Amino acid sequence: MLKFTTDHEWIKVEGDSATIGITEHAQKMLGDLVFVQLPKPGAALDAGAAACVVESVKAASDVYSPVKGEVTEANQQVVDDPTLVNSDPAGQGWLFKLKIADRSQLDKLMDESAYKSMIANDQH
Amino acid sequence: MxxxxxxxxxxxxxxxxxxxxxxxxxxxxxxxxxxxxxxxxxxxxxxxxxxxxxxxxxxHMGQFELRARSGRLEEAARSLESVVPADLIGLKPGRQRYALLTNNQGGIRDDLMVANLGERLAIVANAACKDTDEAYLRETLPERCELVRHExxxxxxxxxxxxxxxxxxxxxxxxxxxxxxxxxxxxxxxxxxxxxxxxxxxxxxxxxxxxxxxxxxxxxxxxxxxxxxxxxxxxxxxxxxAGLCLYGSDLDSITTPVEAALEWSIQPSRRIGGARCGGFPGDGLILQQLQNGAPRRRVGLRPEGRAPIRHGTRLFRTAESDEEIGVVTSGVFGPSVNAPVAMAYVATSALGGASTIYAELRGMRIAVSVTPLPFVPTKYKR
Structure with a gap:
């Protein structure tokens, strides 16, 4: 299952486990990333809590956890090379993994077609 | 509603x-x-x-010209010297100079480029300041000068x-x-x-x-x-x-030229002992600071690691102390330096010898070196 937030995160769900990253649209808006700070494995995050910081030359932006859960893994590769988030935001540029605490929160998120129509409307 | x-x-x-x-x-x-x-x-x-x-x-920047109605450029230069501490009478035809519009408290109203084009002075001002600059100059400069704005x-x-x-x-x-x-x-x-x-x-x-x-x-x-x-x-x-200031971030109405490390924009003729010492707004404080220094000073900072420290980041003397010694006024990731770079105002008393201070970033203290400006060598064709 793949879901999206209004803050341009994607969350890929397999059982209780979720992988989280930012969307192609988000990476384009942020521009070339130069620094990424990720949550530590073991950290407990609420839905909507600031989980990561991604920074471009000019600005810092927060990435929020789409659902409540415990961080199981952070992608060290994007810390070492933040441009991976720009070049492959939905693949190698993933940010962190969660053990989901409350699956019902997923119902509030958008599916891909709803997300796509949201960003299409934003651009008008 | x-x-x-x-x-x-x-x-x-x-x-x-x-x-x-x-x-x-x-x-x-x-x-x-x-x-x-x-x-x-x-x-x-x-x-x-x-x-x-x-x-x-x-x-978007403001472009102005200043002439004397008499046609004598020196009159325009002398009039403009009444609002900036730069030597403009000594500015030769065909030359340009950086100049600060100061206020009565010794702070900076705007930073300008002034060029001597022979029969007129050309002035470039910041976009956000150009309207107030214009009103101020029209009100302050004598009738014998004519200010033209090239909107x-x-x-x-x-x-x-x-x-x-x-x-x-x-x-x-x-x-x-x-x-x-x-x-x-x-x-x-x-x-x-x-x-x-x-x-x-x-x-x-x-x-x-x-x-x-x-x-x-x-x-x-x-x-x-x-x-x-x-x-x-x-x-x-x-x-x-390049170590250059942005008005509104690194310079403002409560920051003096000496605090901003812009003494070089005040030529000897306008300082104590010079032919036209003082005679600009805030001259009392600015001349005194030129001699004795200022309580805080603009410096360059290089944070440890890759995380940029941005405008407003607070600075401390040590990793633990509550003693706040300054604040970041501009910070980016420097693409040519390939590292974060910043400018900040730091208490002069905290700068004596100490080359490492600490920035508070998202609840953590990170070590920051105080470094000379600019961060990259300038390539001006001198």
Missing amino acids: TAAPQEAPLKITPLNQLHIELGARMVPFAGYDMPLQYSTGILKEHLHVRAAVGLFDVS GRALLALQGPLAVEVLAALAPAVTGMRFMDACAMSIAGADCIVSRSGYTGEDGFEIGIPASDALNIARKLLAHPQVAMIGLGARDSLRLE
């Missing part, structure tokens, strides 16, 4: 259509619709200027190691200019004002152009395969690496 106050419509520069054509991301800046970046993005735009040449639309006139900056080659193809005379030379010249049939200066730390030119000719000249410059348009985003990271 009451309606939200109507925002004034954004003004546009003569190159607005070109920015949109080139896919710029436009943002409101100082009341203008301005390009933040083009499709390649800030990082690559920045590096392109250092490696080749970039063209910036800075037409709508374009200002382009061509910056980078290839700038001279590119501009010389349209105006061969520019090859003979050196850093901070300024003169009127014809480019592609238009009456322009050209100075060999800029705000990137690179060699380059700033070109004042009548609005109706700006698009034509911009397109001629862009026809060179090495010239790329550069947005305000890269302009900010380039100027910060």
Whole structure:
């Protein structure tokens, strides 16, 4: 299952486990990333809590956890090379993994077609 | 319910259509619709200027001319000296100088470029300050001076190691200019004002152009395969690496020239012992600080690690202490330095010898070295 937030995160769900990253649209808006700070494995995050910081030359932006859960893994590769988030935001540029605490929160998120129509409307 | 106050419509520069054509991301800046970046993005735009040449639309900045009604330039220079601490009577024809408009408390109203064009002084002011500058100058300068504002006139900056080659193809005379030379010249049939200066730390030119000719000249410059348009985003990271101040961030009405480490903009003739000592707003404090120093000072900072420290980041003497010693006024990731860089104001008492201080970033203290400015060697053609 793949879901999206209004803050341009994607969350890929397999059982209780979720992988989280930012969307192609988000990476384009942020521009070339130069620094990424990720949550530590073991950290407990609420839905909507600031989980990561991604920074471009000019600005810092927060990435929020789409659902409540415990961080199981952070992608060290994007810390070492933040441009991976720009070049492959939905693949190698993933940010962190969660053990989901409350699956019902997923119902509030958008599916891909709803997300796509949201960003299409934003651009008008 | 009451309606939200109507925002004034954004003004546009003569190159607005070109920015949109080139896919710029436009943002409101100082009341203008301005390009933040083009499709390649800030990082690559920045590096392109250092490696080749970039063209910036800075037409939002204020362009003025000051003349004496008598025709004697010295009268205009003397009048302007009453509001800035720079030596303008000593500014030779064909030369430009950085000057600060000070206030009665010794703070800075605006930072300006002033050029002696022979029969007139040309002044370039910040976009966000130009209206208040104009009102202030009209109210303050004597009747014998005439101030003309060139609203709508374009200002382009061509910056980078290839700038001279590119501009010389349209105006061969520019090859003979050196850093901070300024003169009127014809480019592609238009009456322009050209100075060999800029705000990137690179060699380059700033070109004042009548609005109706700006698009034509911009397109001629862009026809060179090495010239790329550069947005305000890269302009900010380039100027910060070059150690140059941004008014409103690094300079303001409560910051003095000595605190800002801009003593070099106050020539000896305006200092104690000089022929025209003082005679500008705030001269009491500024002259005293020139002798004795100021309680805080602008410095360069290099944080440890890769995380940028941004405007407003608080600075401390040690990793643990509550003793706040300063604040970051500009901070970016410097693409050419390939590391975060920042400028800050730090208490002079905390600067004695200590080269490492601490920044509070997202609840953590990170070590920051106090370093000389600029962060990259400047490439001015002296």
